[in-house]
Amino acid sequence: MTTARLTLDARFPIGAVRRRLFGGFVEHLGRHVYDGIYEPGHPQADEQGFRRDVLELVRELGVSTIRYPGGNFVSGFRWEDGVGPREQRPRRLDLAWHSTETNEIGLHEFADWLDKAGSDLMLAVNLGTRGVLEALDLLEYSNVPGGTTLSQQRIDNGRAEPFGVQVWCLGNEMDGPWQLGHRSADDYGKIASQTAKGMRQLDPSIELVVCGSSGASMPTFGEWERVVLEHTYDDVDMISCHAYYQEHDGDIDSFLASSIDTDRFIEAVVATADHVGAVRGSAKKIDISFDEWNIWYQTRFHDVDQITGVDNWPVAPRLLEDVYSxxxxxxxxxxxxSLLKHADRVASASLAQLVNVIAPIMTEPGGPSWRQTTFFPFAITSRLAQGDALRLRVEGPTIETEKFGAVPAVDAVATHDAETGATAIFLVHRGRDGAVDLAIDISGLGDVEVAEAHLLHDDDPYARNTLEEPERVTPGTVDARVDGGILHVTLPPIAWAAISLARA
Known part of the structure; x- marks a missing residue:
């Protein structure tokens, strides 16, 4: 058995853990909305057609702010289609996912769903096929209490009080050639700045997210951020990061080290943003909205699931329904x-997505819902991470990877709430060849005891939860004990763990 030593010191925080770090993402894509959160004929449907079983799981997941309605979908979206009497709403072709959008669920219905889920709304505006005026109209409709045509329209449509949307995304992945309205960094930066300035004139209290590159592997990465921020630095609060990971060609070790790429991605964007600020002589700091992240087997979509044909526009097709191990x-x-390790600059994050589409929650039409394996790390971390994030010093073995070279076999971060004394430690063992014995120095916390100890591991690393076996994988417990200011934990290979400590 290998060993590793970790040191935790609450006197050296990274930054406060902001609740928006545990955000989600709902896009009109596949069976996410229709047959996912909304299925009127289901036995679990409430009076509005929302599945109660899904709502319960979303609340258990602990999702804070939810980004909506896309994603690629937003770049062709006309928000007016989703308000007013349902029987009068148009059916539209969604070019992003080659589907038909019925508009049964729009802004009002989704806001009602969020009220039931206990989450806040984060809206994306269409800067692909639309522009400044449409964004201002949506903001007025959403946030102005009354006295104007658009605010009165919202009231007439059943929402007397404003939606009060605080966070707004200025388009989506505008450097991506797949995106409707795709444009250069210079052109996007100009329209984003114009839109932001106009929106702030209407509601100065809002927070704005400008599009960063669609991913760190994009040829535009880095230079895109620089140019866009040169246009928008004074206008926005955050810049977006998007990242998806998958196992490639059996390279398990590089896949297990994916968060190394996340770390580098965040640090590169922060460096670029700070460079722009320094050149401008600005004391302002641009934070990061990591508003799309997940495991996504994109090759499966491109090889199998893509829909084509000018006469083939299905409603709510099965798309991107990855089954996670x-x-x-x-x-x-x-x-x-990784997100917690950068809590000083990552102000918001959105798990993409929530239900059926690369999601922690799955449903079957007319049937059950269940938790995927990825549900558990999110739900447990969202519940336990409080106060400040703490960087742990880790001394231990490394593993060799084809993509990243030698990386630490153990990755970890902690959170600490000075007021309550609650501490949580989150751990990953990337090693595949045996267990690792951890000795974590927690002497600086005083007299504490283990309150909870969760372990996600299986002798078959490809074990999954499915419709046939919805509880094949569930979290177990890990042996964790405190002895003389040292927390002793043994982690099996390929494992994730969370340990909560409380004052004794």
């Missing part, structure tokens, strides 16, 4: 560790 969930947990 324990291995996927361990990598997923390590991505959450």
């Amino acid at each position: 324990v291995l996927d969930a361990v990598v997923f947990g390590s991505l959450m560790i």
Whole structure:
């Protein structure tokens, strides 16, 4: 058995853990909305057609702010289609996912769903096929209490009080050639700045997210961020990061080390943003909205699921319904560790997505709902992470990876609430060849005891939860004990763990 030593010191925080770090993402894509959160004929449907079983799981997941309605979908979306009497709403072709959008669910219905889920709304505006005026109209409709035509329209449509949307995304992945309205960094930066300035004139209290590159592997990455921020630095609060990971060609070790890429991605965007600020002589800091992240087997979509044909526009087709393994969930947990390790600059994050589409929650039409393996690291981390994030010093073995070279076998972060004394430690063991014995120095916390100890591991790293076996994988417990200011934990190979400590 290998050993590793970790040191935790609450006197050296990274930054406060903001609740928006545990956000989600709902896009009109596949069976996410229709047959996912909304299925009027289901035995579990409430009076509005929302599945109660799904709502219960979303609340258990602990999702804070939810980004809506896309994603690629937003770049062709006309928000007016989703308000007013349902029988009068148009059916539209969604070019992003080659589907038909019925508009049965729009802004009002989704806001009602969020009220039931206990989450806040984060809206994306269409800067692909639309522009400044449409964004201002949506903001007025959403946030102005009354006295104007658009605010009165909202009231007439059943919402007397404003939606009060605080966070707004200025388009989506505008550097992506797949995106409707795709444009250069210079052109996007100009329209984003114009839109932001107009929106702030209407409601100065809002927070704005400008599009960063669609991913760190994009040829535009880095230069895109620089140019866009040169246009928008004074106008926005955050810049977006998007990242998805999957196992490639059996390279398990590189996949297990995916969070190394996340770390580098965040740090590169922060460096670029700070460079722009320094050149401008600005004391302002641009934070990051990591508003799309997940495990996503994109090759499966491109090879199997893509819909084509000018006469083939299905409603709510089965798209991107990845079935996640324990291995996927361990990598997923390590991505959450990366977000916490950058809590000083990552102000918001959105797990993409929530139901059926690359999601922690799955449903069957007319049938059950169940938790995927990735559900557990998110729900447990969202519940336990409080106060400040703490960077742990880790001394231990490394593993060799084809993509990243030698990386630490153990990755970890902690959170600490000074007021309550609650501490949580989140751990990943990337090693595949045996267990690792951890000795974590927690002497600086005083007299504490283990309150909870969760472990996600299976002897078969490809074990999954499915419709046939919805509880094949569930979290177990890990042996964790405090002795003389040292927390002793033994982690099996390919494992994620969370340990909560409380004052004794």
